[in-house]
Amino acid sequence: MKECFEPTFDVMEAWCHSFVPEETLYWIDSSFLDDLPASCLIIPRHEFVTHPIYRRPGITNPYVTWQMGQKVTHIVHAFSGFLTELQGHVKTRLFEYQVTTNRGLVLPISVEQMTDTSNEAIVEKNGMHFIVLNQSNWNQLAMVMRHSLLLDYAKEWDTWAxxxxxxxxxxxxxxxxxxxxxxxxxxxxxxxxxxxxxxxxxxxxxxxxxxxxxxxxxxxxxxxxxxxxxxxxxxxxxxxxxxxxxxxxxxxxxxxxxxxxxxxxxxxxxxxxxxxxxxxxxxxxxxxxxx
Missing domain, CATH: 3.90.1720.10 (endopeptidase domain like (from Nostoc punctiforme))
Structure with a gap:
């Protein structure tokens, strides 16, 4: 008989506070380059994987950088206001690309959970819905929603027994x-x-x-x-x-x-x-x- 356990409320709060880094990153390929504003930082993949800032556990683990899709050629370091500068179809395509190239901070979200959040960063794939997180939309979620999304995601990593x-x-x-x-x-x-x-x-x-x-x-x-x-x-x-x-x-x-x-x-x-x-x-x- 094993002991089953889960994170306490205080642990969940600590996780929620630091789960989404201040640095907002998006995976792209070269086809995006002409549609992105000049105000963002676009990093070639080979420089990104060796850059000390982006190799910190606080970046690599949330973004699961080791699972980055092979088609990704560049990484966008998006600063404040980046999404508001994008045309609607570019933003939609950008979010969809995060799902297909295995970017971290893309969490499954149920239809019930979707009623309590904006649809802007929601992507549907193979009958499932995902929310593409950044620090802004994460912080806008209610505490109960953050706990629910994070708990479901966290359970995928290990057996809590x-x-x-x-x-x-x-x-x-x-x-x-x-x-x-x-x-x-x-x-x-x-x-x-x-x-x-x-x-x-x-x-x-x-x-x-x-x-x-x-x-x-x-x-x-x-x-x-x-x-x-x-x-x-x-x-x-x-x-x-x-x-x-x-x-x-x-x-x-x-x-x-x-x-x-x-x-x-x-x-x-x-x-x-x-x-x-x-x-x-x-x-x-x-x-x-x-x-």
């Missing part, structure tokens, strides 16, 4: 078990290092593989040739290019402290071996153990 825990779990892990981050960015490597070190500041970081492995070494971990994890072991998962793609902390037999991704909708939770294998079993397993 974890193993029950008791007093045998270390107190620093219990404080974060079956809980959600308030912001994007904290990833599996950060969660695993937090489990190892007990340093609460560690869990909120976006940690890269080399930093992770170096920190393990400094904490006395080394690779062992064993396929039976022991309490305190770290399970690391590697792809065919020998890149580290995931890590998890073994609390005790068949119980792991884990975070499946770097978005705020991936909770920190306790999972069993079956769930770990379901998500990461396609990768090569390597066990790290403290000397």
């Amino acid at each position: 974890g193993e029950f825990y008791d007093d045998s779990i270390a107190s620093h892990l219990a404080a974060y078990t079956n809980r959600f981050p308030l912001q994007d960015g904290s990833n599996c490597l950060a969660a695993t290092l937090f489990a190892v070190t007990g340093n609460e500041q560690m869990i909120h970081q976006w940690i890269h593989p080399e930093t992770f492995l170096q920190t393990l070494k400094r904490n006395g971990y080394e690779t062992v040739k064993d396929d039976a994890p022991e309490p305190g072991d770290l399970l690391t998962f590697w792809d065919d290019q020998e890149q580290l793609v995931h890590a998890s902390y073994c609390v005790r037999q068949n119980l792991y402290f884990n975070k499946h991704g770097q978005v705020r909708f991936n909770p920190w939770k306790l999972i069993d071996h079956d769930e770990l294998k379901e998500h990461w079993g396609a990768y090569r397993l390597q066990i790290e153990r403290r000397k």
